[in-house]
Amino acid sequence: MSAADLAALAPILILALGSAAVLLTGAWWPRCAPLLWGGAAIALAAAFTAALYSPPTLEIAGFFRSDGYGRFFTVLWSAVAALTLMTSLRYAEERHFEGGEYAALILFGAAGMALLSASVSFVGLFLGLEAFTLVLYILIAFHREDPLGAEAGLKYLVMGAVATGFLAFGIALLYTASGTFRIAEAMTALGAGAEMRPVAMAGMAMFLTAVGFKVSLVPFHLWTPDVYQGAPAPVAGLLSTGSKGAVFAALVTMWGGLEVGRDLLEPLLWALSAITMLVGTFCALRQENLKRLLAYSSVVHMGYVLIGLLAGGADGNGAVVFYLVAYTVVNLGAFGIIASFSREGGEPQNFEDFRGLGYRHPLRCGTMAVFLFSLAGVPPTAGFIGKFGIFYAAVGSGYILLALLGVLASLVSLYYYLRVIIVMFMSDIAAFPLHRGTFSEKAAVGLCLLATLWLGVLPGALLDLITRIL
Amino acid sequence: MATIIFYILAMTALAATGMCITRRNPVHAVIYLVNSLFAVALIFYLLGAPLVAAWEVIIYAGAVMVLFLFIIMMLELAPTEQPQGAGWRRWAPVLLFSLIILGCTVALMAVDPDAAEGVPTYYASPRIFGYTLFQEYALAVQIVSFQLLYAAVGAYYVGRTPRRRQEAG
Structure with a gap:
């Protein structure tokens, strides 16, 4: 660890030390709202530091990259943490959460996500992944009086622990085959002529199992709907965006076009992507609960992202990164709206709760409709540009069938997204009026809406930035 | 010699772990796991990593397993009804595993006290290990x-x- 390394770590240090500071403050001064605002300010400070300060080194201790790519995701996940804290303000206060613990956990989770996105070594990857998974175990069960939350937390903990076991075994086998933790060099053990190729392949299979669990690819997706349903809405937002996006960000570094071992990995990833889109779509059709619907929708979206990863190259990787940003913004907004509707008794989740709600709360229901259209990929939203980029890259790399499957899944997805909109706007008013929402919630959701439309209409700036950092 | 002991220990570790995950009584499961951890510790010693072997015993077999036992006792998870079948069938496997591990330890101490037959290039002294851990x-x-x-x-x-x-x- 040199001074240059420390300087490059500055945003992470702000997040981690800030989280410890918030935690300690909360012990002596247990006020929920100021602590959450403080946490959001720390997250924003980290985001600005990462965006504006260009560190002297490109790599930190051989574990993490501190070039444009790493900084880009540090900014993104810090902003996600800030928005999550903003949507949690009233939610946390009404449920008597301990503000210090809550804000500290979310800040450290963002640090873990940023580290994972920037990892260039399996050690860094494992540490980053475990950092935010550990935080999420606690955050999911944070509402102690909610039995569903406890159940969700336990489910995620047990399955997550098994996945961690797979990850550790996989990394150990890849290390055995290659003799190095550095991802780029370790991947050469997968090459056609490599001495210990079967060992490396077994390691990669275990690694893929763990990754499949974390980003909920079919057949490792079974936990997703239950955990989303039980988790507090702001935490579910963090779970569906940061925890999945960070894994994919690391995979982009790892595979970068899949030069070695492509012959064996390609059919596997192809099948995973196809089955994920199919099963996710069919399960989403039958949901009567908005949070479960969003869970299955996130499963389908991970299938799309996998297509982009498989396509690889500058086009594919750029499309993946853009898609991650678009998906993050939209999902964070959607869960933010659910949180803003929540009352002390609980959150509105079932379609029954939303019946005719568009007439009582037209602004937020309209915003929700925009988010759902973006998830379905309707222009002029960010989701459209994201999907266009993915399918364009897929066709360019010869994955015509996969692109076709993706387009079909998107078409079917219109059905289940439109169902929510129909329930909100085209049925008689039956739902009870929900909470009016507070300034911070509306501001956070408004920012997400702005980003969704901006990325949909003028995606050029972000696309240019992504081309430069890749 | 080292190869034979390795295979004996590996089989013991596998068998003990198998017993561990099939026991209904959590206390019995913990005892089998301790057996398995001891066998793995000896394998580490054979591979020229005495430091890791010591930790395996102190941290895993010692601290973690004792915590497990504490939690089982605190939550009163151990079954209270009397188990069926002869008593020796319950403790014979544990005794067997323990004797094998003890025998291997004695054999190692008698034949190869410095673990010289292991892989000396990979021998990590506590000092080197500490430098790697706290610098790299x-x-x-x-x-x-x-x-x-x-x-x-x-x-x-x-x-x-x-x-x-x-x-x-």
Whole structure:
């Protein structure tokens, strides 16, 4: 660890030390709202530091990259943490959460996500992944009086622990085959002529199992709907965006076009992507609960992202990164709206709760409709540009069938997204009026809406930035 | 010699782990796991990593397993009804595994006390290990420390009675 390394770590240090500071403050001064605002300010400070300060080194201790790519995701996940804290303000206060613990956990989770996105070594990857998974175990069960939350937390903990076991075994086998933790060099053990190729392949299979669990690819997706349903809405937002996006960000570094071992990995990833889109779509059709619907929708979206990863190259990787940003913004907004509707008794989740709600709360229901259209990929939203980029890259790399499957899944997805909109706007008013929402919630959701439309209409700036950092 | 002992220990570890995951009584399962951990510790010793072997015994077989036992006792998870079947069938496997491990240890001490037959190039002295851990992997140690902090915070938070309920009760 040199001074240059420390300087490059500055945003992470702000997040981690800030989280410890918030935690300690909360012990002596247990006020929920100021602590959450403080946490959001720390997250924003980290985001600005990462965006504006260009560190002297490109790599930190051989574990993490501190070039444009790493900084880009540090900014993104810090902003996600800030928005999550903003949507949690009233939610946390009404449920008597301990503000210090809550804000500290979310800040450290963002640090873990940023580290994972920037990892260039399996050690860094494992540490980053475990950092935010550990935080999420606690955050999911944070509402102690909610039995569903406890159940969700336990489910995620047990399955997550098994996945961690797979990850550790996989990394150990890849290390055995290659003799190095550095991802780029370790991947050469997968090459056609490599001495210990079967060992490396077994390691990669275990690694893929763990990754499949974390980003909920079919057949490792079974936990997703239950955990989303039980988790507090702001935490579910963090779970569906940061925890999945960070894994994919690391995979982009790892595979970068899949030069070695492509012959064996390609059919596997192809099948995973196809089955994920199919099963996710069919399960989403039958949901009567908005949070479960969003869970299955996130499963389908991970299938799309996998297509982009498989396509690889500058086009594919750029499309993946853009898609991650678009998906993050939209999902964070959607869960933010659910949180803003929540009352002390609980959150509105079932379609029954939303019946005719568009007439009582037209602004937020309209915003929700925009988010759902973006998830379905309707222009002029960010989701459209994201999907266009993915399918364009897929066709360019010869994955015509996969692109076709993706387009079909998107078409079917219109059905289940439109169902929510129909329930909100085209049925008689039956739902009870929900909470009016507070300034911070509306501001956070408004920012997400702005980003969704901006990325949909003028995606050029972000696309240019992504081309430069890749 | 080292190869034979390795295979004996590997089989013991596998068999003990198999017994561990098939036992209904959690206390029995813990005892089998301790057996398995001892066997793995000896394998580490054979491979020229005495430091890791010592930790395997002190941390895993010692600290972690004792914590397991404490929790089983505190939560009263151990079954209370009398098990069926002859008594020796319950303790014979444990005794067998323990004797094998003891025998291997004695054999190692008699034949190869310095573990010289292992792979000397990979022999890591505590000093070298410490340098690697706290210089090359210093950042990793810091991140893990933070994780442990939040694990403790989380366990405390989830396990504690909420403040409101305390006041009401």
